[in-house]
Amino acid sequence: MDLMFKLFSLTVFASTLRIATPVILAALGGCMSERSGVINIGLEGMMLMGAFSAVVGSYFFGAWIGVLIGLLTGGLMGLLHAFMSVTIKANQIISATAINIMAVGLPNILIPVIWPNHFGISPTVPVIADIHLPFISSIPVIGKVIGHQNPIVYLTLILVPVISYLLFKTKLGLRIRAVGEHPQAADTLGINVYKMRYIAVTMSGMLAGLGGAFLSICYQAQFSMAMTAGRGFIGLAAMIFGRWSPKGALLACLLFGFADAFQASAQAAGVPIPPELMLSFPYVLTLIALVGLFGKTAVSPAANGKPYFKG
């Protein structure tokens, strides 16, 4: 009983939110990109580059500039992916894979150039501190969970309805979705297919970059090799699970975040399962969640992954 109490305490839910944040941002990025018809498995690499450049930015100019630089770097990577998949019409998975490979190597090369005698891990840098929400934190249960969090966590929770509104209620969103479903038809109506895809994929990279920045200068205070540990891919899985909608993806991400927070607290509480196996719990859960979609309609945007040749 005591153990159960420890495992399901409110701190677990609070850390669920924190752990889910970068995954939510990646999933939002996935929604943007794939709704416009561009598959983006490069979210992982964009996130990693965002995490790295955020640390560099924070080291030299302070944490908030770091976040901005992380976001912009992610956007730059998104732009690269857009160039490859929209203009060059390369295989989108190949292009994104190249981004993922580069994102693992490039920081390792730059770390010793920026900080001599550092290898694979950056020095610790200024972080963005958690904040207290004055009224909400005094509400009994909810206050414990969301009253004391990082600003980026709040920003992410706001971004979910914002992106949802953008995609489903605005003219730009309608155009992005039209381009992802039937680019020929959209083109005949005078929508610039290439431009829409460029916008969507660049924004997707920015969201992933922000997720990376959260990871390196909010969740942790330094960059370490391959620190994203598959979160970009899990975000992608969450997006599919949430059927290409930001709100659905949010729920899937929270489920994943809970799995991770739960395994961490179970370890701390001394549950006799080897820690290495516990660490694989979120990945197993993601797999099961994807399988659980079976029988329900999980239909991706019709033109997803197909380059558009302007006729």
Next chain:
Amino acid sequence: MNKNSLYNIFIENDSVFAFVKAFLAVLSAFILVYFILLVTGYRPLPVYSALFQGAFGSRRGFGETLLSTTPLLFSGLGFALAYRCGLFNIGLEGQITMGGIAAAFFGFIIPEINPFIHVLICISAGALAGGMWGFIPGYLKAKFGVHEVISVIMLNHIAFKFAAYLVSMQGPMKDKIDDMPASPVISESAKIVRIVSRTRLHWGIFLGIVIAVLVWFLLFRLRLGFKIRAVGKNPYAAEAAGISIKKHIIITLSLSGALGGLAGAVEILGVHYRLFAAFSPGYGFDAIAVALLGMVNPIGIIASSFLFGILRSGSVFMQAMYGVNKDMVSVITAIIVFFMGMSIPIGILIKDRIKRKNHGLDV
């Protein structure tokens, strides 16, 4: 012939065309990285020369080059096989890990027996374990429509954690004698014999070449390979012709995983002799570049895996000599992948244009 004869060779001979594309991709990567080196404050030419000196300059260095070529060859073939079926198996790293686990297990659990039989058992176990790790995403895709890219990434992480668990302090495969997070050393009879003195080179490289020829034969001479390629080229047409998409997805990913498993098994039995948590330094991810640069053709992959073997072994010397992080190689790899991704549509475009010109269709 007219002045177009060079063009004609270019477009009528696919392998010449492929070679030119691959060559340009590698050249562009080296040129781009030249500038990256310059910007980050290194002298590019000596760095490059150290790279090749490391790979070819000594007997030991050349042995190391062929040694890294071996797992890249196996896993490159694995990636190519799946790619031919329209599948993107970026889970080779996990499949390598599983193959290594199985090979190490049978390597130390069985005492000294006939070396041929012992190695055969271990290699088969590795292929089987890798094949199982490929079967799962295949089955999930065929049965539940789970995209293989996502499921294999999850399976990668599960495999890494599983290997880490096996050799951790309380792990069931942890060696009881020393403090290393590793399994016991495999029996003498399970070790793949070295073939050149004063190097670590073992005969795994020959097995790789044999397997490459077999994969080529499977893909281009056997009915199964034809069906695999048909599913990859146009799944709906294949289905209409009575080829089961689902069945071939499962078969292909299992075989692809088995090739990854082979890579892991050979790596454990020929190089490490025991299981470490992260014994593969990313061979499974390099496999993507290897396969694409080899134009997803088994014979091309023999050549491209050798190039990446050079990069891998040469980078160690490069780092020692000039302090350039050996991950510079992964940037070269990424750029090659970029250019191969680019050159395929551009190549089609150029070819198309030349053909139309030759036939007087273009104005």
